[in-house]
Amino acid sequence: xxxxxxxxxFAAAALFGAVTMVWARNPVYSAMGLMLSMFSVAxxxxxxxxxxxxxxxxxxxxxxxxxxxxFVIMLIGxxxxxxRTENLPLQRPAALxxxxxxxxxxxxxxxxxxxxxxxxxxxxxxxxxxxxxxxELFNNWLLPFEITAxxxxxxxxxxxALAFFRDDEEGDA
Amino acid sequence: xxxxxxxxxAALLFSIGIYGVLxxxxxxxxxxxxxxxxxxxxxxxxxxxxYLQDALVSGQxxxxxxITVAAAEVGIGLAIVILIFRNRSSANVDELDLLKW
Numbered sequence: 220x221x222x223x224x225x226x227x228x229f230a231a232a233a234l235f236g237a238v239t240m241v242w243a244r245n246p247v248y249s250a251m252g253l254m255l256s257m258f259s260v261a262x263x264x265x266x267x268x269x270x271x272x273x274x275x276x277x278x279x280x281x282x283x284x285x286x287x288x289x290f291v292i293m294l295i296g297x298x299x300x301x302x303r304t305e306n307l308p309l310q311r312p313a314a315l316x317x318x319x320x321x322x323x324x325x326x327x328x329x330x331x332x333x334x335x336x337x338x339x340x341x342x343x344x345x346x347x348x349x350x351x352x353x354x355e356l357f358n359n360w361l362l363p364f365e366i367t368a369x370x371x372x373x374x375x376x377x378x379x380a381l382a383f384f385r386d387d388e389e390g391d392a
Numbered sequence: 393x394x395x396x397x398x399x400x401x402a403a404l405l406f407s408i409g410i411y412g413v414l415x416x417x418x419x420x421x422x423x424x425x426x427x428x429x430x431x432x433x434x435x436x437x438x439x440x441x442x443y444l445q446d447a448l449v450s451g452q453x454x455x456x457x458x459i460t461v462a463a464a465e466v467g468i469g470l471a472i473v474i475l476i477f478r479n480r481s482s483a484n485v486d487e488l489d490l491l492k493w
Contacts, residue, residue, distance in 0.1 A: 230401050237405050237428055241412040246420055253424050256405070260431050263398060267442040269452045272434075272459075279459055284427065284466050291470045292420055295477045325403065329396075345442055347452050355449040356456070363453075367460050374464035381471040 222266055233259035246292045250285055257281040269347035398439035405432035419473045419483040423466065430462045 232255060239252030257280040264273035345351070356364055405428060412425030434455045441451015477483045 226397055230397070233401065234404060234408070237408040240421075240424055240428065241408055241416070246418060249421055249424055253428060256428060257431065260435060263401075263435055264438050264455075267398070267438045269438045269442070269455070272438060272452050272455050275456065275459055276431075276434075279463055280427070280431070284463060287466060287470055288420065288424060291474060294474060295420070295483050321407070325400075329400075343445070345445055345449055345452070347449065352449055352452050352456070356453055359448055360450075360453050363457060367457055371460065371464055374467050378467045378471040381468070381475055 225262065225266060229259040229262045232256075233263075246297055247289070250288050250292060253288075254281050254285050257285070264347075267347075268345050271347050271349045271352045395439050395443040398435055402432040402435040402439070405429075405435070417484050417486050419476070419485050419488075420470070422485060423469045423473070426469075427462060427466065430458055434458050 236252040236255030236259065240249045243249045243252060257276060261273040261276040264276060409425045409429035409432060412428065413422050416422055416425065437451045437455045441449065473483055476488065
């Protein structure tokens with residue numbers, strides 16, 4: 220019962236944050252809406268036993284990534300004059316039709332079995348503590364973990380290269 | 393623990409993210425919407441991981457990988473947005489038609 224109430228409250232918060240993000244004219248409000256969504260999603264992680272992922276979500280997403288976004292929004296200025304008019308004719312009716320089709324698909328899928336394949340084992344619930352996740356990460360998922368490290372290094376080097384080489388030295392970057 | 397409500401919520405968040413990517417013209421807002429979509433996928437991964445009670449904790453480990461990739465993507469993406477803004481003094485994706493002929 221407590222779980223249901225928690226889910227309803229934070230699902231409403233997540234959806235409100237997401238809609239705010241999409242609709243707000245001011246990009247700062249959009250970033251704040253996404254931050255609200257991220258915090259609510261962290262609550263869902265906790266209710267699924269993923270305590271470490273929830274902490275990572277709050278620290279990385281709601282902390283680092285959103286700070287980066289706010290920095291960039293402040294750097295390039297808050298442009299509220301974004302046009303909302305559609306240039307393509309028939310796009311909005313077509314979008315409504317596709318949304319209806321998608322909703323019908325969800326309803327049809329909801330009437331059949333939600334999860335196919337493996338049945339639920341009556342094992343103990345996953346405890347997503349740092350110990351548990353770290354043990355699996357460094358034993359069975361070591362290679363993907365190292366590849367992720369490589370990816371992060373490449374991304375950091377790429378970001379530095381993008382910022383470092385100005386366009387007055389053409390071709391160097 | 394029922395998994396359905398998390399799947400519905402993740403689908404809704406993902407759809408809102410797709411809507412944001414398609415509708416907003418500010419490049420920063422497009423990146424924000426992509427973050428929302430990645431988060432929706434993470435909800436699915438963690439919920440399924442708990443539902444199947446996988447011995448490898450693969451749902452949570454994959455959510456961790458997705459968060460890492462999202463962080464890398466945001467770093468590069470925002471660097472590109474700043475560069476484009478520096479060159480064209482606009483972060484409007486409609487005006488970036490350099491490759492159009």
